[in-house]
Amino acid sequence: MPELPEVEIIRRGLEKKLINHTIQSVQRHRINLRQSIPITLETCLANTRIIKFNRRGKYILMELSNGLTVLFHLGMSGKIIVQPSGSGYEKQKHEHLTILTYEGECLQFIDPRRFGIIDLFPTNTTHNLLKMMGPEPLPDTGINVSSHQAILCDYLHEKFKLKKQSIKNTMLDQRVIAGLGNIYVCESLFLAGISPFQSACELKRQEILLLIQSIQSILLKAIESGGSSMRDYVHSNGEKGYFQMQWNVYGKEGELCNYCLQKGRKTVIKRAVQAGRSSFYCEICQK
Numbered sequence: 549m550p551e552l553p554e555v556e557i558i559r560r561g562l563e564k565k566l567i568n569h570t571i572q573s574v575q576r577h578r579i580n581l582r583q584s585i586p587i588t589l590e591t592c593l594a595n596t597r598i599i600k601f602n603r604r605g606k607y608i609l610m611e612l613s614n615g616l617t618v619l620f621h622l623g624m625s626g627k628i629i630v631q632p633s634g635s636g637y638e639k640q641k642h643e644h645l646t647i648l649t650y651e652g653e654c655l656q657f658i659d660p661r662r663f664g665i666i667d668l669f670p671t672n673t674t675h676n677l678l679k680m681m682g683p684e685p686l687p688d689t690g691i692n693v694s695s696h697q698a699i700l701c702d703y704l705h706e707k708f709k710l711k712k713q714s715i716k717n718t719m720l721d722q723r724v725i726a727g728l729g730n731i732y733v734c735e736s737l738f739l740a741g742i743s744p745f746q747s748a749c750e751l752k753r754q755e756i757l758l759l760i761q762s763i764q765s766i767l768l769k770a771i772e773s774g775g776s777s778m779r780d781y782v783h784s785n786g787e788k789g790y791f792q793m794q795w796n797v798y799g800k801e802g803e804l805c806n807y808c809l810q811k812g813r814k815t816v817i818k819r820a821v822q823a824g825r826s827s828f829y830c831e832i833c834q835k
């Protein structure tokens with residue numbers, strides 16, 4: 549499932565290719581994904597200009613000049629491709645929405661498993677799916693990093709106090725913090741030296757601050773390394789879904805922990821299932 553960095557890379561790709569384009573036509577190829585695709589999409593979007601692409605958690609928000617915003621969620625297997633609408637354009641398998649612009653680009657929303665969402669809402673309102681969402685883990689451009697970390701830390705400290713469940717499951721809850729999925733939660737907990745089984749309410753402020761710093765460093769690294777694979781999402785029809793990141797624990801069950809190795813210890817990375825999702829961890833590095 550695409551997580552925050554993947555979605556942010558897609559957002560940047562869309563911005564680069566489609567900003568200020570005017571929509572010529574919209575074709576809805578099916579009536580529903582996880583929920584129904586609005587029937588008004590085709591008429592509401594025609595002849596409007598795309599003025600902005602925002603991201604909130606794992607959602608992409610395409611803001612239009614007519615006061616409406618299109619919400620996209622990629623679900624489990626969705627992707628968005630942008631390519632010239634000239635002679636090379638071909639409808640793809642599992643393509644559920646096509647948007648053509650007068651400037652000659654074609655946006656294709658493709659989702660084989662159909663867990664994605666396409667919706668439309670007034671820009672000056674908050675979409676229902678975004679109402680309960682926790683804060684973004686990364687600061688907006690221009691915001692001071694350490695003051696953002698301090699504010700987020702205060703917020704999470706308060707929020708965690710009420711959570712007796714594990715920190716792993718707490719961080720996956722989009723109402724607590726936005727945009728994180730299994731991979732980045734496993735890796736952030738490893739980097740912060742926190743066990744996935746630790747109760748969220750037991751974490752001290754200093755540990756939460758370290759966790760925030762770990763989350764931010766991994767997300768930023770992933771976004772940076774994703775720049776080169778952006779074409780896989782928005783310029784071509786490539787199948788590759790994830791960046792070539794080097795993980796410390798994710799998917800490494802049975803392998804030796806590199807941090808332990810550097811200290812002369814041979815510790816095997818373990819896997820456990822929490823709330824139906826795999827947690828990967830080193831029981832020496834994470835307490």
Ligand SMILES: [Zn+2]
Nearest residue numbers: 805808830833
């Ligand atoms: Zn270790």
